[in-house]
Amino acid sequence: MPTIASDSSRAMRGHWGRATKVGNLCRIFTVACLYTTLAGCIGGGNIRDAVPQPLLDDAQVVGYGPVRIWGDERGGVTENEVIALRKQRTAAAKVDPSINLKSVNALTISGGGSAGSFGAGILSGWTAHGDRPKFDIVTGISTGSLIAPFAFLGSQYDGQLTEAFTTVDGEDIYKRNSLFTALSTGSFTSNLPLRRMIEKYLTDDVIDQIAREHAKGRRLLIGTTNLDAERPVIWNMGAIASSKAPGRTKLFHDVVLASAAIPGVFPPVDIRVVADGKTYDEMHVDGGTSNQVFLMPASLSLKKIDRKLGVSGINRHLYVIRNGRTSPEFSVVKRRLLPIAGKSISSLLKTQGVGDVYRLYTMSKRDGIDFNFIDMPPSFTETEETPFDTKYMNALYQTGYGMGHGGVPWEKVPPGYAD
Numbered sequence: 001m002p003t004i005a006s007d008s009s010r011a012m013r014g015h016w017g018r019a020t021k022v023g024n025l026c027r028i029f030t031v032a033c034l035y036t037t038l039a040g041c042i043g044g045g046n047i048r049d050a051v052p053q054p055l056l057d058d059a060q061v062v063g064y065g066p067v068r069i070w071g072d073e074r075g076g077v078t079e080n081e082v083i084a085l086r087k088q089r090t091a092a093a094k095v096d097p098s099i100n101l102k103s104v105n106a107l108t109i110s111g112g113g114s115a116g117s118f119g120a121g122i123l124s125g126w127t128a129h130g131d132r133p134k135f136d137i138v139t140g141i142s143t144g145s146l147i148a149p150f151a152f153l154g155s156q157y158d159g160q161l162t163e164a165f166t167t168v169d170g171e172d173i174y175k176r177n178s179l180f181t182a183l184s185t186g187s188f189t190s191n192l193p194l195r196r197m198i199e200k201y202l203t204d205d206v207i208d209q210i211a212r213e214h215a216k217g218r219r220l221l222i223g224t225t226n227l228d229a230e231r232p233v234i235w236n237m238g239a240i241a242s243s244k245a246p247g248r249t250k251l252f253h254d255v256v257l258a259s260a261a262i263p264g265v266f267p268p269v270d271i272r273v274v275a276d277g278k279t280y281d282e283m284h285v286d287g288g289t290s291n292q293v294f295l296m297p298a299s300l301s302l303k304k305i306d307r308k309l310g311v312s313g314i315n316r317h318l319y320v321i322r323n324g325r326t327s328p329e330f331s332v333v334k335r336r337l338l339p340i341a342g343k344s345i346s347s348l349l350k351t352q353g354v355g356d357v358y359r360l361y362t363m364s365k366r367d368g369i370d371f372n373f374i375d376m377p378p379s380f381t382e383t384e385e386t387p388f389d390t391k392y393m394n395a396l397y398q399t400g401y402g403m404g405h406g407g408v409p410w411e412k413v414p415p416g417y418a419d
Contacts, residue, residue: 051275056226064240072231102313105317107139110322113388117393123151123161137221144321145256172388175192195253210241224269225286225287227283234297255269316369373414
């Protein structure tokens, strides 16, 4: 067995050094899947106290009120809550002149790993151009969950955003696990470095500021995936920030960490919940496994609510930043397991991302929302030598910054769509 571990370790070092063109994160994910499958065959997995299926809808985070909803149904967003939100905005507008009651700006930021530097660049460049709006709603998935809090708080946090996506490298994000640890934990790396990074940037002061903006009727939403239920979960981060619970900061960090927890690559995040008087644990992973981008449950129609409440004349704008490409990328795939599986997963994620953009476009058309979309341009041809390569991330950040500084060239329809 020591020989097997040694050979595997050498093979993995070689793999990490060669991973360049096919997509580093997809390759790591592929290897992790193979190891976790092997772990399941060997050990059967750790025993968990998971929420029974009949109680899934009743589970609440221990010590909190309603701070999340399912992302695939309207349940949890009631008409009364929409009315209360509007009352918050109306009251806040009396003391905050930056709040325009006739305009709502929403920003949704996708996952993409190190490609999050593109979104960071777009936002900072957009600020420099001078017409970046104050977002009333910001949503984030995976690497987008790391960007979203700073985008929500505004351009004064561009410095922190730039630092977080241009000065880090792989050692700031993950620590590789041994083969035996991977088999027992179901994850190829430890997320402790990423947790420390989250703790560094999302301080109590930052969370307090998010709570203050939440009280004005603004919303910061982060997506995770409940792996047991195979369903997306939308977390109201402002509600968590506004909580007086002693574990507020940890829960805030846990949700962001879970949103970025690529299954198999990073360990899932367990969140304690209570249902029917008993405590259970939920397993949450990368929100990108269920949605690449999101705004609200598709069944929630703002136009219908406006009509029912007698509200009119609100100009709504949606801005979608895709931290990745949506166009096909040619590369010659070697006839080997990892390149074939890696390329296939990369294609699958890209296709899912395009589908999610189309869903947002359909919702926008239905509810009269001005739709705006941007993704990485085909002209960007840099490749990563290693996962979270600082040189690559800086180059991509500068590309995004240049596009933002020159006036973001928003697309008004999804990729490939023709009126």
